[in-house]
Amino acid sequence: GAGVSQTPSNKVTEKGKYVELRCDPISGHTALYWYRQSLGQGPEFLIYFQGTGAADDSGLPNDRFFAVRPEGSVSTLKIQRTERGDSAVYLCASSVAGNNSPLHFGNGTRLTVT
């Protein structure tokens, strides 16, 4: 079956621009996560959705970052006024809800801010 799909796979943008990154989770998975992975580091948690609502957004670094999941399926991570330090791979994962079930990751969007 289809896994987690993320688009675009690569995104190059200029400093100060706005970007949107999209995630299609595995069908039937109600939990959706965004992580950010910098070079040589493990993924770092950004935000977690249970259904349509953000259950935990404690990992968002500042108010330039925002994510939505309006219908409880597809999610969009939005970054305003991008900075060079935002360059990283943004990973999306989904899981069956509840009890710390394992995450299934997409291949990420590689964001480069020039």
Add this chain to the structure above:
Amino acid sequence: QKEVEQDPGPLSVPEGAIVSLNCTYSNSAFQYFMWYRQYSRKGPELLMYTYSSGNKEDGRFTAQVDKSSKYISLFIRDSQPSDSATYLCAMSGRNSGNTPLVFGKGTRLSVIA
């Protein structure tokens, strides 16, 4: 001190060797322990999932958790060149519902034919 510590390597072994990968952690609330494998330019892929202390075996892979020492290990027997990847440990807490996974930095492994 970071919550999860993992030696980034790189680790290079000959084909057929037994590989030992390890993580230590500081948060005693962690109850769920996972190992992910990540190939270059791909997302992490779940290898092993264990709850609390003990061992779990799946084919050539064995995961061990020692909560008293806050130490987890992944062993790979009869290593193959296709095992060359970055291995990430990850863990989460005991709260009801999902809690965010906390990852180690990852250990980069090369298995030489």
